[in-house]
Amino acid sequence: MPTQTLNPTDTITVGLGPVSFDEVVAVARHDARVQIHPDALAEIRRTRAVIEALADDPQPHYGVSTGFGALATRHIPIASRTQLQRSLIRSHAAGSGPEVEREVVRALMLLRLSTLATGRTGVREVVAQTYVNLLNAGITPVVHEYGSLGCSGDLAPLAHCALAVMGEGTVRDQDGVLRPAAEALAAAGLEPVVLAEKEGLALINGTDGMLGMLILALADLDTLVTTADVTAAMSVEGQLGTDDVFAEDLHRLRPHPGQLASATNLRKIMVRSAIRESHRTDNCTRVQDAYSLRCSPQVAGGARDTMAHARTVASIELASAIDNPVVTLDGRVESNGNFHGAPIAYVLDFLAIVVADLASISERRTDRFLDKTRSHGLNPFLADDPGVDSGHMIAQYTQAAIVSELKRLAAPASVDSIPSSAMQEDHVSMGWSAARKLRRAIDGLTRVLAIELLTAARGIELRAPLTPSPATGAVITALRAAGAPAPGPDRWLAPEIETAVTFVSTGGAVAAAEAITGPLN
Numbered sequence: 148m149p150t151q152t153l154n155p156t157d158t159i160t161v162g163l164g165p166v167s168f169d170e171v172v173a174v175a176r177h178d179a180r181v182q183i184h185p186d187a188l189a190e191i192r193r194t195r196a197v198i199e200a201l202a203d204d205p206q207p208h209y210g211v212s213t214g215f216g217a218l219a220t221r222h223i224p225i226a227s228r229t230q231l232q233r234s235l236i237r238s239h240a241a242g243s244g245p246e247v248e249r250e251v252v253r254a255l256m257l258l259r260l261s262t263l264a265t266g267r268t269g270v271r272e273v274v275a276q277t278y279v280n281l282l283n284a285g286i287t288p289v290v291h292e293y294g295s296l297g298c299s300g301d302l303a304p305l306a307h308c309a310l311a312v313m314g315e316g317t318v319r320d321q322d323g324v325l326r327p328a329a330e331a332l333a334a335a336g337l338e339p340v341v342l343a344e345k346e347g348l349a350l351i352n353g354t355d356g357m358l359g360m361l362i363l364a365l366a367d368l369d370t371l372v373t374t375a376d377v378t379a380a381m382s383v384e385g386q387l388g389t390d391d392v393f394a395e396d397l398h399r400l401r402p403h404p405g406q407l408a409s410a411t412n413l414r415k416i417m418v419r420s421a422i423r424e425s426h427r428t429d430n431c432t433r434v435q436d437a438y439s440l441r442c443s444p445q446v447a448g449g450a451r452d453t454m455a456h457a458r459t460v461a462s463i464e465l466a467s468a469i470d471n472p473v474v475t476l477d478g479r480v481e482s483n484g485n486f487h488g489a490p491i492a493y494v495l496d497f498l499a500i501v502v503a504d505l506a507s508i509s510e511r512r513t514d515r516f517l518d519k520t521r522s523h524g525l526n527p528f529l530a531d532d533p534g535v536d537s538g539h540m541i542a543q544y545t546q547a548a549i550v551s552e553l554k555r556l557a558a559p560a561s562v563d564s565i566p567s568s569a570m571q572e573d574h575v576s577m578g579w580s581a582a583r584k585l586r587r588a589i590d591g592l593t594r595v596l597a598i599e600l601l602t603a604a605r606g607i608e609l610r611a612p613l614t615p616s617p618a619t620g621a622v623i624t625a626l627r628a629a630g631a632p633a634p635g636p637d638r639w640l641a642p643e644i645e646t647a648v649t650f651v652s653t654g655g656a657v658a659a660a661e662a663i664t665g666p667l668n
Contacts, residue, residue, distance in 0.1 A: 159257075161264045161279075162187045165465035166257065168458075171362045174282060175254035181282050183264055183275060190266030191275055194474040198269035198345045201480060202228075209472050209482050211344045232347035236313060239306035239351055242291030247304065248586075249319065252287050254359030255301065256308055258465075259350065267468035268349035269480070277312050277340050284335040285321030286311065288328070290356075296567060297488035297578030300469065301356035304579070309350035314339025345472075353469045357491045360582035361461050364498060365454060367589050370654045372450050373667050374596050375505050376409050377656045379443035380416035381603035381619050382512040385610065387426050387523045388436040390417040393444060405451025408668035409444035415664040420616035422607065437521075439511035446508050450501045451668075457494035464491060488578030492561035495581035502588040503553040506595040510546040513599045516606045517543055529605050529634070536637040539602050542644065546598045549591040556584045556591075597647035600626065600656060605634050618663040625659035626650055 159170045162184035173179035198211060207213045207222050223231050260278040263270055281288075288311035294303025310316035314329040332339055342350075383390065393413040398406055417423060435441060472482045517539055519527040530538030560581040566573040604623045607615045614620065627633060630646045650656060661667055 174257045175250040187264035194266045232342035235347040236309045240310045242294035242303040244292035247290040255355040258355035265468040268470045269474045270346045270349045287319045289317045295579035296575035298575035300353040300486040304356045305351040352471045352486050354488050357578040357582045373657045376412035378599040380413045383440045385603050385606035388440045406448030409447040412667045416618045421614040453501045460494045488576035492576040492578030492581045496559035496561050499585045499588050500557045502592045503557040506592045509599045510550045513602045531636045553591045556588045597651045601647045618660045621663050622659040
């Protein structure tokens with residue numbers, strides 16, 4: 148879990164050790180300022196001396212005096228080495244397609260800076276400081292969606308960032324205006340960097356793009372998995388389900404940590420519900436609820452445990468220095484394969500499966516509200532005047548379409564590989580692709596939960612004069628205050644859904660519930 152709470156005005160110090168999850172989010176999303184610790188600057192200077200000592204060595208050293216990839220066998224004379232680095236960046240800045248989101252580019256720039264600050268890459272101090280300067284000036288290189296195979300690092304995305312450091316290519320300035328990099332740097336009072344031996348390679352051999360997207364995804368899922376407990380509790384309550392199945396002793400019989408945490412949330416949210424008490428009698432003929440209600444803690448709990456594993460992988464990667472070749476602690480310059488994105492790609496794919504299943508069970512709970520044979524007395528489709536009105540019929544269609552898309556996005560990218568670089572790079576991770584589809588999946592999950600929230604709120608309100616639990620009532624009140632209107636005749640539903648999407652994505656549902664329950668898991 149993130150270990151600290153940061154304000155947007157905080158300055159993040161990048162040192163010899165890893166940056167934290169919260170620090171990545173603060174820089175990526177909230178434009179927190181960045182500085183380099185003096186110890187890191189000293190180590191950068193020390194290892195740069197190692198690289199400069201090799202520059203005149205007649206023995207070839209990969210990335211210092213040779214070509215790259217399948218061209219690594221060619222020795223490059225000293226007079227051509229500046230051009231070698233410049234050509235590397237220009238040729239590798241070969242991305243295509245839509246622009247990648249600003250927060251992703253800022254995250255990957257911070258993570259590349261963090262590796263530079265370890266001193267294991269052999270770059271000069273001016274290179275690392277230029278990354279700091281671009282981040283602090285709000286200058287964001289234009290990075291394109293396609294181009295990374297997730298092996299030898301996120302080469303094309305990182306090359307587009309390095310291109311901006313050289314004063315080439317295009318960027319978005321602090322106001323989001325598209326400008327030539329040289330122009331934006333000059334306007335910010337920054338000088339482009341002329342790359343020296345090894346530096347071009349050091350700027351592109353990293354897993355920073357896929358890692359940045361993993362960290363941002365975990366930050367989003369921290370909110371969404373708790374929101375899923377809120378919407379599940381509301382669905383159980385609104386469908387006259389029982390909270391007896393969420394009893395702690397039952398879940399202690401299968402003590403997965405995430406399941407225990409989810410069941411605890413459900414108990415807290417449903418406590419003191421008059422709707423629930425209304426059918427806590429011997430006259431209730433239902434023996435047990437449907438799986439989508441009864442098994443909510445098992446599904447959301449499994450999601451939490453998967454997230455915990457992904458967080459462990461991300462934490463290790465944050466503490467890593469990814470480059471090839473790398474300057475070891477004892478001063479050797481060694482080739483390696485640490486840039487391979489497989490460990491990150493696997494958990495990115497695993498999280499896409501989790502997201503699809505959280506959305507799937509949410510859609511099933513929603514559908515139960517709309518079927519008069521299963522909703523226990525509610526109007527068909529929660530319509531105000533069934534037949535004249537369609538209620539939430541098509542909102543569920545929207546959910547179903549998204550869930551179907553999420554199932555396709557759950558197909559793993561990491562099982563694919565395609566050879567490149569004349570078979571030198573003959574197995575790749577596709578981790579960048581796994582990260583891109585996870586971002587789309589998280590957006591889909593947000594929308595599915597928002598529609599469940601709207602539907603559950605409507606169903607609960609239609610149980611009047613019975614009243615919901617204080618926590619559920621607080622969520623509904625906050626949703627209405629955010630602009631989603633109370634039940635009534637049919638109206639244009641799309642804006643209402645978007646209001647709920649914003650309410651969910653910004654943590655509104657969780658905050659409203661926690662105002663009553665205290666902190667939720």
